[in-house]
Amino acid sequence: MKIAFINQPWSVVSPPVQNADSVATWTYEVSSRLSKDCAIVSYCKQHKSQAKCETYRGIEYRRISLIPDRIFLKILRELSKIVPISPSPLFNSTLYHFWYILAIAFDLRRQHCDLVHIHNLSHFVPIVRAFNPKIKIVLHMHSEWLTQLQPTTIARRLRKTDAILGCSEHVTDKVRQKFPAFASRCHTVFNGVDLDRFRPPEKPRDRLPKTLIFVGRISPEKGVHVLLEAFRQVAEHDREVTLQIVGPKGSTPREFIVDLSDDPEVQKLDIFYEKNYATYLDSLITQKIHDRVSFPGSVPHSHLAEFYRESDILINPSLTEAFGMSLIEAMATELPAIVTRIGGMPEVIEEGKTGLFCHAGNPDSLAAAILKLLEDDLLRTSMGTAGRERVLKLFSWDRVSERVWNVYQNLQQKND
Structure with a gap:
């Protein structure tokens, strides 16, 4: 199996990922463990002097320039003051980081990936699907946006997904209730923590203050x-x-x-x-x-x-x-x-x-x-x-990765 992860366009990803936001950390920790059993491509923005392509511990990092989107979004924000952009808010529009996801969708087709894992931004789904009709799409929510944004727009996007993950049962259950037609596609996958780095102190906590x-x-x-x-x-x-x-x-x-x-x-x-x-x-x-x-x-x-x-x-x-x-x-x-x-x-x-x-x-x-x-x-x-x-x-990263891998395998078995 070949899997692609799409990082959020504002995340700076520089392996080994130690100081990134929580979503980029999740992607790095899980993909590092899954790379032992499958090929991994991780898409992210190109930050400053970073190489466009880089391989680290078996994971291929492919970076996309955000310059076109920065220009485009600046124009859109000015236009939105005059003409409403639909669907609103702007971050829910297909135009939000459009060039970023368009470049990824094109490249995914060349990479021949079996599955793509998208975080939070549901408007990426139809663009990826348009250029990769057979790929399995996993939409992973670390927020409540699916149940807070326009339901008709979200429902159209969910039809094009194969699995919907929530970072807690709170998030997942809200999606099930709002969109019962897609309840069977919903799964909860908790976030994780590095148990070796975040270990207890060697001495008791008995100091003052x-x-x-x-x-x-x-x-x-x-x-x-x-x-x-x-x-x-x-x-x-x-x-x-x-x-x-x-x-x-x-x-x-x-x-x-x-x-x-x-x-x-x-x-x-x-x-x-x-x-x-x-x-x-x-x-x-x-x-x-x-x-x-x-x-x-x-x-x-x-x-x-x-x-x-x-x-x-x-x-x-x-x-x-x-x-x-x-x-x-x-x-x-x-x-x-x-x-x-x-x-x-x-x-x-x-x-x-x-x-x-x-x-x-x-x-x-x-x-x-x-x-x-x-x-x-x-x-x-x-x-x-x-x-x-x-x-x-x-909440160990090994347990989280095992849960994700089970979701992936079930999707592939349905395809077979």
Whole structure:
């Protein structure tokens, strides 16, 4: 079998992939394991001085220039201010990164691949199908876009897919319910974690001060403002605690999440797009907590495990979350987690066993959960141990790759 993976056009892929976004990391980890049994082609954008073609550990990386799309998208964005582009939003239009996927569709035909794996961008499907009528197409969703965008448009695209993957049962089940005609094509494949890199600390976590850690993009939907409000309450009760907010500053485009959501709490986030979110967060950091809150910025994935090992509790206060990569990374290092009961996170965390839940958008609820864990050393330790065991069972890259391979083989058997 020959398999092609299509990376998202904004992902920078440079093997060995260690510091890429979560989707590019997923592709690299899974394709590296599958390459032992089949031929792999990985398509991605050509970044700066990268070679157009490169082979690394048996995987052929074929890179596509984004220059035509950058020019084209600039023109489209200007035109959209005058004439509406259908279907909207722009990222759901066939024209979005059209030249990128067109070049890949042409090349796929020359490569004679049996199967192609596409992430998130459903409008890539009909273009690939037009030039490769016999290829098996797997559409892999790491978001809720299929159930948030125009259903008639999405249904036309799903008819051209052979399998639809969701990164959590939350995502997958929503697709099944919205598009029952395609329910039999839907499968859940969790994200994974490198168990060797994200290992527990060698020494017990018995130092002071205790450290809370958030890992992710510093964007409104991640609930960092809620975390800071909660930390102000925690700091009043416990002087021996600090907070690290690890991740790049920069709001996710509102059309990707806020404009699509039917959740009132997520819709309220539109106020943060009328002002600078980072500036607003700074205003929440009072003089009393100023020396206890740090922003290390964007940390290379290769160094991230050490941040988890030096922390005591992971906090994920997201208002929307398809899966929650930071959860399994933290659990792999035996770190307990406090998360919102949102999206796919209840599938990762076992309440009372590997972590605690709090109410989304509620600083009081989050503060109470934090204080409960800070005051119970034995509970934190037992949750950490149980978390590592759960990751070993469900979220290793080997287990994820095995699940994907089963989906691929079933598709090929249907073809035979």
